[in-house]
Amino acid sequence: MTMAPTAKYRTTPTPNPSPQGGGEHTARAAPSLMLTRRSLLAVSAAAMLAGTRPARAEDWPQRSVRVIVPFGPGGGADIIGRIVAQSLQEKLGQPVVIENRPGAAGTLGNEAVARAEKDGYTLGIMTAGQIIAAVMNKSLRYDTLTAFDPVSQVATAGLIIVTRPDFPADDVKQLVAAAKADPGKLSFASPGFGATQHFTGELFRQTAGIDILHVPFRTSPEAISAVLGKQVDVLFDTVSAVLGQVQAGQLKALAVTGKDRFPAVPDVPAAIESGVLPGYDVTTWYGVFGPRGMPREIIARLNKAINESLAEEAVQKRLTTAGVVVRGSTPEAFGEHMAREFARWNAVREAAGIPQQ
Numbered sequence: 492m493t494m495a496p497t498a499k500y501r502t503t504p505t506p507n508p509s510p511q512g513g514g515e516h517t518a519r520a521a522p523s524l525m526l527t528r529r530s531l532l533a534v535s536a537a538a539m540l541a542g543t544r545p546a547r548a549e550d551w552p553q554r555s556v557r558v559i560v561p562f563g564p565g566g567g568a569d570i571i572g573r574i575v576a577q578s579l580q581e582k583l584g585q586p587v588v589i590e591n592r593p594g595a596a597g598t599l600g601n602e603a604v605a606r607a608e609k610d611g612y613t614l615g616i617m618t619a620g621q622i623i624a625a626v627m628n629k630s631l632r633y634d635t636l637t638a639f640d641p642v643s644q645v646a647t648a649g650l651i652i653v654t655r656p657d658f659p660a661d662d663v664k665q666l667v668a669a670a671k672a673d674p675g676k677l678s679f680a681s682p683g684f685g686a687t688q689h690f691t692g693e694l695f696r697q698t699a700g701i702d703i704l705h706v707p708f709r710t711s712p713e714a715i716s717a718v719l720g721k722q723v724d725v726l727f728d729t730v731s732a733v734l735g736q737v738q739a740g741q742l743k744a745l746a747v748t749g750k751d752r753f754p755a756v757p758d759v760p761a762a763i764e765s766g767v768l769p770g771y772d773v774t775t776w777y778g779v780f781g782p783r784g785m786p787r788e789i790i791a792r793l794n795k796a797i798n799e800s801l802a803e804e805a806v807q808k809r810l811t812t813a814g815v816v817v818r819g820s821t822p823e824a825f826g827e828h829m830a831r832e833f834a835r836w837n838a839v840r841e842a843a844g845i846p847q848q
Contacts, residue, residue: 551611551789555586558779559615561600563593567648567731570813571777572616575645578800579793596624596685598631605633609784611793614642619775619832620687626837627685629847636833640785641826643797644778646815649730649753650691652762653742655718658725663746663765666725670701678704680714680723682732685845690836691748691773692727693843695762698771718742729775730755731814748773755814777815778825794822 556579560572573589580587592600601621607613617639625635652663660666670677679695681688684707696703706723708714711732718726719741726733726742730753736742737756746762747753750772763771779797781790798819800806810817820828840847 549788551786551792552583552585554612555588556583556612556614557588557590559590559592559600559604559613561592561594561597561603561615561621564591567729567775567813567815568597568616568618568777571646571810571815574806574809574813575616575779575797575800578803578806579796582796582800596627597621598624598628601625601635601639602631602633604780604782605638607782609782609786611781611785611789614779614781614793615639617641617778617780617829618687622829622832623685623687623690623836626833626840627845627848636830638783639780640783640790641822641829642779642781642790643794643822644776644818644820644825644828645797645801646810647749647774647776647818648815649755650688650727650748650773650775651730651733651737651753651756651759652695652725652727652745652748653718653733653737654725654745655721656740656743658743660745661743662760663762664767666745667699667701667765667767670699670703674702675704677701677725678706678723680706680708680717680726682708682711682714682728685848687775688727688729690839693845694773694839695727695748695768695771697839697842698768715742729814734814754811754816776818776828778820778829780825790822 558572558576560569562568569589569591576587576589592603594600597618597620600615601617604613604615622635625631652666654660654666660669666677679692681692683689684705686707689705689707692703692705706717708717711728714723714726714728715733715736717723725745727748730747733742734755737744737759744756744759746765747756747759748762748771750761750763752759752761762768779793781793801810801817801819807817
């Protein structure tokens with residue numbers, strides 16, 4: 492919260508009392524030279540009131556801004572958050588500090604943002620995974636749809652469907668045909684129950700109308716090993732997690748899950764190109780948000796700074812190297828996107844019969 496500056500008062504020395512009954516001179520001077528107790532209380536109250544007013548855009552920021560990343564260092568959200576923070580720092584003229592708050596699939600960090608002061612000095616990084624975590628969790632101490640003010644989307648990232656090199660299917664159409672020919676026999680892996688990759692596979696199963704078993708693992712390397720060891724048939728994961736194995740020929744890419752091909756693997760078709768997955772379009776994404784009730788002027792200034800940063804070649808290069816596609820937005824568009832994602836993944840959860848935890 493931005494505190495109002497302490498009021499400064501010019502004091503005038505009080506004349507010495509006259510030896511001849513001198514109290515009268517001081518008493519007559521008091522109204523013009525001294526604050527009465529009532530005036531002092533009024534000024535103090537006004538100062539306190541000013542201290543509780545939201546920060547104004549023209550005054551903000553006057554100190555460092557923190558960006559809460561609800562995952563540990565080194566992950567996608569952390570990397571994207573640091574790129575955004577550095578650029579914002581240059582544009583705002585104040586330190587922008589990353590604070591990692593991992594735990595509970597990102598919901599602990601989200602709660603910290605929800606409970607923060609609404610003054611523009613606490614922001615957060617939102618991802619598709621946090622929306623899915625909210626869909627899965629019935630005991631959150633905040634409402635994902637009403638607790639936050641969206642600021643801007645920043646980027647999207649591709650997901651990919653891979654299998655071992657000797658798997659009979661070479662594309663999504665063949666994979667769906669194989670699953671329909673022998674319901675319940677094929678399986679897909681993901682790096683975590685309730686993860687974005689898991690729900691991407693569930694939506695694939697529902698869209699294709701196939702019966703395919705989900706096998707969750709704790710990490711991407713474990714899931715990759717299971718695919719190569721023929722313990723599971725296919726894996727849904729981020730492009731960045733398996734890019735090295737795909738390029739080395741250790742894994743065979745069947746499709747990317749977004750409606751467009753992904754720049755890092757331009758020769759891999761989008762799943763929707765197969766013609767057997769109508770409307771199938773899944774990407775993970777990143778954006779900036781804050782607690783609900785931030786001043787509109789500060790949100791507008793942040794949005795402008797972020798989108799100006801995303802237009803800079805140096806920032807675009809860093810984000811591309813991190814494995815994402817740059818995508819800015821207005822605050823309104825990002826808010827609508829988060830609401831659609833919540834509704835979509837909740838519907839997927841219900842259709843899959845996955846109970847809330």
